[in-house]
Amino acid sequence: MAEPEEYSEAVALLENLQLSTTQEDLLPSLDAVLSFLQKFSGEDLDSHTHGFVECGILNELYKNLTQGTGDLQLKVVMVLAELAKSESVRKACVDKGFVPLLLNMLKSTEDITLATQICRALGNICYEHDEGREAIDDENGLPVLLDLMRSHLKNEDPAASRLRLTACGYLLNVTNTNDKMLEKALTEGALDLLEQYVWQHRGDREMCNMALLAIGSFVDTDLCQHKLQSSTLCSTIVSLLDTKLADCYENMILELFISLSEIDDLKDILADTNLSSHLIRIIQSNTGRLDDGSQQTIKMASDLLVLLLTGDKSMEVMFSKGEGLVFVETVKWLESDSAHLQLSAALAIGNFARRDEHCQKLVEQGIVEKLLNVIRAQSNPEGDITLQHAVLSALRNLAIPVSNKSVLLKAGVIDVVLCLMPSETMAVVFKLLGVLRMLIDNQEPAAVQLGKNREFVTRLVEWCDVDEHAGVKGEATRLLASLIKNSHSADVMRNVVKADGIEHLVAMTVSEHVVMQNEALVALTLIVSAVLEDVAMALKQSDLTESITSILQKEETIPEIICNTLKLTKIICSAATPPTNQMIPCSILACAGLLSDMQSTLKEDIATSGIASLTEKLTNHQDDKVKEAASSLLTTIQILTTER
Incomplete structure (x- = not known):
């Protein structure tokens, strides 16, 4: 509760209002209250309005509003609007019943000034x-407001x-x-x-900005987004950027379209529209x-351009066969002094490079060297x-088309x-790995170059163990x-x-993603075909046998994965067994010094693991290729068992 000294003047003003019995006396009393309230804002206003309300001013205002006419009603509404600027007064205004009273007045009045103050009071x-x-809403007040707006x-x-x-402003506040x-x-x-307000009054800065704010309050709703797709509102808003007051509307429009640009159809x-050319103009006029x-405007405009480029049609329009204004700019x-413009450029190029023909055009135009220069400058x-x-x-997107790979490598x-x-x-590492994987696809010399880099392979295996970032x-x-x-x-x-990369490949064979399973099986098959003697220990320690068993016993495993698993298993089982006196160094079992015939041990694990019975069941599989692969492996296992 406010202390007496804080609102003694308010009490005096209210007493004077209560003692006024004629309209001639009431008007100056209300003017005095209004002038007093207009001196304050924020917390000061809250404390003083609280004092007024405690002393019963709302009762006086309600009485004079219902009994008075003309100028008296206008002045009462003005005071009420001022009081309602204070958060603590709004509920009291509702409880007192001002809302239906004001709405009835708004429906019936033809006085523009009174209607304005009623909207102000209700809005507050x-x-x-x-x-x-x-x-x-209880009084169906929205149609009353919208009818008023249409009529004027x-x-x-x-x-x-x-x-x-x-x-x-009232429409904005009520919704x-x-x-x-x-x-x-x-x-x-x-x-x-x-939209009609924006178009009709596009030369009125305050009016258009308020209308844009109101539109902005609607855009997150599904109904608004649906309606926008069949309306001309977006084009109308863009047209504001063609007016003499374009500078006044820029930031409001940028904020609004940034919200809307998340919607693909929009x-x-x-x-x-010519929005993209306006965005380029806005950026150019603020650069420097x-x-x-100005920096914030550049950021918003460039961010909006990038968001627009995530749409397929808008990206195509702005690329315009490599000659579009947005693309050229x-x-x-990329060579700008502005870090944000460099970022926007890289993001834009990444979006343009979502189509192979664009990627080829970009590479032909020398974009790769420009991107590499940015990397060089940012590598510290x-x-x-x-x-x-x-x-x-x-760079990853540019490396996808086959025709680009050799150019990027060169x-x-x-x-x-x-x-x-x-x-x-990790976000940077993820993209780095993506670039490299795209570049070496079907590029044997590049894969050899990268794979022989011991430092890189060691780091790569470390990244295979990053549990905190699945990507x-x-x-x-x-x-x-x-x-x-x-x-x-x-x-x-x-x-x-x-x-120590083998354990990660083995783990990958039981991935939930079929593509990754297949990639791992192919890689392991190539390894055991070429260097089984080097990899046998690692395969055993990585529980390859358990992984094979897991794959073969799952009914949902697709035929391609089954066949590749059977092929891998057969190659291991078919490998020539080294002489019994061959010894393989084992750093893990250093206490023993040496480990003999790890290949034979691995084959022994397969022969005794239950894989044979799973393979036998697969000889009755509905897929012919699986049947054939299973029969071939089963024969090999049987021979291996006999040799034992």
């Missing part, structure tokens, strides 16, 4: 106040401009963050009405300015990891991106398998064995 009562909104859409009376602005009121307003045609709609406002940004410990991530994403992409190998940022762990293991598959090099295979 429901500002961040759901009880106020519910009270308005083209009113040229100077006072109508203020009414339109205030009514838009904002309230799903029920938002949906009702949309159903009643609020979106179309706001990206296509925006692609059909170092003030926070974003390429220039203080490098911008967000920029590193974006450039690597672009440009030295592998050596440049490997400078990021020390990175501890890095999966991508690292896939790259490990890819090195073996694409190099066909025994030296690379031995590097993988020495780096």
Whole structure:
């Protein structure tokens, strides 16, 4: 409760109001209250309005509003609007019954000034106040407001401009963050009405900004997003950027479209406008300015461009066969002094590179060297990891088309991106691994070069063990398998064995992802075909037998995986057994010094593990290739058992 000295003046003003019995006396008393309230804001206003309410001012206002006419009603509503700016007063206004009273007045009055103040009072009562909104809804107040807005859409009376602005603010307050009121307003045609306001009054900065704010309150709703797809509102908003007041609308429009650009269908709609050229103009006009406002505008405009590029149609429109304004400008940004523009450029190029023909065009235009220059500049410990991530994403996409791989390899992409190998940022590592995996696909010399790099293979195996980032762990293991598959090099295979990478390939054979299972099985098959003597110990220690058993006994395992598993098993079982006196060093069993005939031990495990019975069942599989592979392996196991 406010202390007496804090509101003694309020008490005196209220007493004077209570003693006033005629309209002539009431008007100056209300003016005095109004002037007093207008001196305060924030917490000061709260404390003083609280004093007024405690002393019963709402009773006086209600009495004079119901009994008075003309100027007296107007003045009462003005005081009420001022009081309702205070959060603590809004519920009391609802409880006193002002909402239905004000709405009835709004329906019947033809006085623009009174209507303006009623909208102001109601807007303040429901500002961040759901009880106020519910009270308005109980009286079906939204249609009353929208009808008022329609009736004054083209009113040229100077006072109508203020009414339109205030009514838009009231609409914003009564709907904002309230799903029920938002949906009702949309159903009643609020979106179309706001578009008409924007178009009709595009030369009125305050009016358009308020309308844009109101539109912004609707855009997160499903109903609004649905309606936008069949309306011309987006085009109308973009048209504001063609007016003399474009600078005044820019940030509001950027914020609004950033929200809308998450919706795929709306990206296509925006692609059909000249929004992208406006965004380029906005960025160009603010480039070189170092003030926070200009930098923020550049960030918003470039962010919006990148968001638009995530849509297929909008990306195609802006690429325009490599000649589009957006494409040409974003390429220039790679050499910008602005880190954010460099980032936007890399993200844009990554989006353009979602289609193979674009990738080829980009590479032909020399984009790779520009991206590598950014990587070189950012490869130090203080490098911008967000920029590193974006450039690597672009390079990965560019490396997908077969025709581009040799060009990227010749440009030295592998050596440049490997400078990021020390990175501890897993998002960067994930993209680095993706670039390398794309580059070495069907590129044997590159796979051999990378696989013979002992430092890299060691680091790669470490990444295979990163449990906190499943993406890095999966991508690292896939790259490990890819090195073996694409190099066909025994030296690379031995590097993988020495780096303890086999256990990760074995674990990958039981992955939930079929593609990864297959990649692991192919890699292991190549390894045991070429260097079984080097890998036998690692395969045994990695529980390969258990993995094979797990794959073969699952009914849901697809035929391709079964066949590749059977093939791998057969190669191990078919391998020539070394002489019994051959000894294989084993660092793990150093206490024993040497371990004999690990290949034979591995084959023995397979022969006694139950794999034979699983294989026998598979000879009756419905898939002919599985039957054939199972029969072949079963014969080999039987021979192996006989030899024992």
